Amino acid sequence: DAGITQSPRHKVTETGTPVTLRCHQTENHRYMYWYRQDPGHGLRLIHYSYGVKDTDKGEVSDGYSVSRSKTEDFLLTLESATSSQTSVYFCATETQYTQYFGPGTRLTVL
Amino acid sequence: GENVEQHPSTLSVQEGDSAVIKCTYSDSASNYFPWYKQELGKRPQLIIDIRSNVGEKKDQRIAVTLNKTAKHFSLHITETQPEDSAVYFCAASEGGSNYKLTFGKGTLLTVNP
Numbered sequence: 001d002a003g004i005t006q007s008p009r010h011k012v013t014e015t016g017t018p019v020t021l022r023c024h025q026t027e028n029h030r031y032m033y034w035y036r037q038d039p040g041h042g043l044r045l046i047h048y049s050y051g052v053k054d055t056d057k058g059e060v061s062d063g064y065s066v067s068r069s070k071t072e073d074f075l076l077t078l079e080s081a082t083s084s085q086t087s088v089y090f091c092a093t094e095t096q097y098t099q100y101f102g103p104g105t106r107l108t109v110l
Numbered sequence: 111g112e113n114v115e116q117h118p119s120t121l122s123v124q125e126g127d128s129a130v131i132k133c134t135y136s137d138s139a140s141n142y143f144p145w146y147k148q149e150l151g152k153r154p155q156l157i158i159d160i161r162s163n164v165g166e167k168k169d170q171r172i173a174v175t176l177n178k179t180a181k182h183f184s185l186h187i188t189e190t191q192p193e194d195s196a197v198y199f200c201a202a203s204e205g206g207s208n209y210k211l212t213f214g215k216g217t218l219l220t221v222n223p
Binding site for chain 2: 031040041042043044045048050058059090094097098099100101102103105
């Protein structure tokens with residue numbers, strides 16, 4: 001599983017509150033990603049990082065921000081959560097073309 | 111950007127039969143095509159991949175074929191077993207990069223005993 005952990009694994013929050021999800025890896029991989037998974041939509045890229053402090057937007061980045069201050073940590077922040085952001089969030093890292101996924105975080109926004 | 115279409119969205123087969131899932135992509139510069147399997151409540155896991163300089167790759171009961179001219183690739187599972195039941199995702203690299211993937215919407219495969 002490429003040493004990837006995500007926290008929290010489950011979270012319920014209310015509309016309008018800020019939420020931060022954490023991805024931690026132990027393999028020193030350069031690239032890290034945040035995806036969301038929704039029924040009928042597969043995996044959609046939110047943001048990705050290609051190094052410390054180097055990030056870029058993905059397909060569905062509106063309403064999300066990210067930060068990477070250390071190689072091993074990639075944070076995803078929902079500044080003001082909305083019900084449309086209820087989803088399962090997966091972090092991933094990449095090495096030699098292959099992306100490895102974390103266990104996921106199930107986020108419910110009420 | 112890249113667009114990946116995956117068919118069918120659901121597939122039901124009898125144990126021992128073969129299953130085929132097909133994907134098409136739009137970017138002719140894509141050069142890496144992985145397949146992921148996701149069991150219920152679990153993370154997606156890579157099961158096989160193929161690069162653009164190869165037409166076919168096989169790993170035991172699983173094979174992937176790639177037709178670059180037609181821009182489509184397929185996953186073939188032979189002698190299916192109940193434990194093959196899962197959602198399968200295809201993906202294609204964006205442009206010539208090896209670090210961004212676009213995923214299909216997934217195929218729910220059910221293998222009936």
